[in-house]
Amino acid sequence: NLAAGDSSDHNFASGKLDFTPYYMQVDVEREDGNDLVLDPLFSLWFEEAALRFGWVQIDGQMPAHTWDWPSHPVADEQAKADANATRLRTGQATLSTIFSEDGDDYEDEVEVMASDYGVTVDEMKSILRNSIFNDKGALASMAQAENAATGSAQ
Secondary structure, eight states: OTTTTOOTTSOHHHHHHTTHHHHHHHHHHHHHHIIIIIHHHHHHHHHHHHHHHTOOOOTTOOOOOOOOOOOOOOSOHHHHHHHHHHHHHTTSOOHHHHHHHTTOOHHHHHHHHHHHHTOOHHHHHHHHHHHHHOSTTHHHHHHHHHHHHHHHHO
């Protein structure tokens, strides 16, 4: 049905599964692009930038970096949002990771959010932290743990 471009006789899940090999190949191509083009180019750029700006450079080592590719389309946005919320609350992901998975830069997006809502960037980060961890008294538990750690350190 993928070759014919017609999934009308298949259910939704089957139609989605048809694209799995394509997206797997896209990921392989992206990794090849990282290894064969982007990393060597970044290495050359960093060497020149280190000379120009006096940055400390360890010979043969590039600074840690990643390439943010756009995420693949998702059929069920609510399921993705729920999964991301769980990953955030359980420490399996950070906001930076989730934004990066969507091809966005967390710091840039927080600045936009802060501007949109008329708050500072620090206030926006606090709002986001509260929205992630204020479920089922998690913030209270964090405060108790912090107080216990502070009390035992004295």
